[in-house]
Amino acid sequence: MNLTYHHYQTALAFLHGVGPRRARALMAHLPSIETLFTASSKELSDITGLSPGFFGKMQRNSALEKADRVMEFHAKHGIQSIFYQDSEFSRRLNQCADAPTQLFMKGEIDLNQARFVAVVGTRSSTEYGQRLCRELIASFQGRNIVVVSGLALGIDALVHQYCLDFGVPTIGVLGHGLDRIYPSVHRSLAAKMIESGALLTEFVPGVDPDRENFPKRNRIVAGMCDATIVVESKSSGGSLITAHIANSYNRDVFAFPGLVHQETSQGCNALIASSKAHLLETSESFVEYMQWNEAVESKEKSQFVFFPELSKIQQEIVHEIQSHPKVQLDVLSAQLALPISTLQVELLQLRLSGIVEELPGKRLQLLHGVHSST
16 A cells, blocks of 8 residues: 555544544644654654553554545545645634544535535425525525535525526535435435535545434534524424534524424524524625625735734734635634734734724624725
8 A cells, every 4th residue: 555645634534532623633743644653652652642552542554444445436536635734625614623634525616715604404494495595595696605505305405406596606515425425316416516516525435324424514514604594494403503503613693584383483583582693584684794795806906905013913914804805703813823812912903003893703804995906
């Protein structure tokens, strides 16, 4: 077996006793991922402070063999592997403590485009929910919005289909490997999505769509998006799980209200009543709340504004916000490799100086008149 860095990256998920959180913690102490697989248990213990027995139980050779089989399958079927340290990995998802270390993608789409929104809902959609869903997706046309959902029965499938109908890029996040489509009735839909969007998963081929995989799927849906919209939901179910996860990630959540006695509206009404979701009355109100009415400016047309009175770190903050308008606070922290506490102090000075303003949802932009274009 001719080992490459891709082998080590893929094998990370197969290590016994190592989940995404621990994997990232280990990587923070090691000079490279290769070290985790080539150094002795004693050497790894000396570096990390963990016991040699912990590394001895990882089954590293077995993990590499499994990774080799996965890579062979992915190469044969045109599946892209994206590691969390790659620039192509979703920067929004990378801000979530429980994010996977690797994603597998079928299709071509930039996971770091300016605007990502999750649209989810019940499997038992009503005519009311279907109409809301259609109006919502139609309002996204031409606004550089990528729509993410879970390719499940009901609202999820409608979301993806309406995206195809209206030319809105869409990503389906799966609770299983890319060697199958579940439910199988969505195979044709999935094939069309790949042409103008993508299918995405953290699971390798052979992983079944087991019940415990779907909350894991939902955290990716919520984590890679700026906001989550619940169209219809019963009092429990996957869409509510996605909404609660989005709240825990400090992302905006929206819900359409429904009739009090309508079963498929109970979850949305409860989210709104408990202030865990903004009440969404119309499709346009979401775009207005997110301030996504205007077109996204091309970076090539932007000209950085220089403020000689600012410190170097403040200049970097201004330039990053100018490159990524309405960037979220936690995303900006990751892009600049600055602790949020330090960033907040610098942002306070920039706000007092009239250079930066904070928008709803902890988004940041330069004040009007500060930005200039060529």
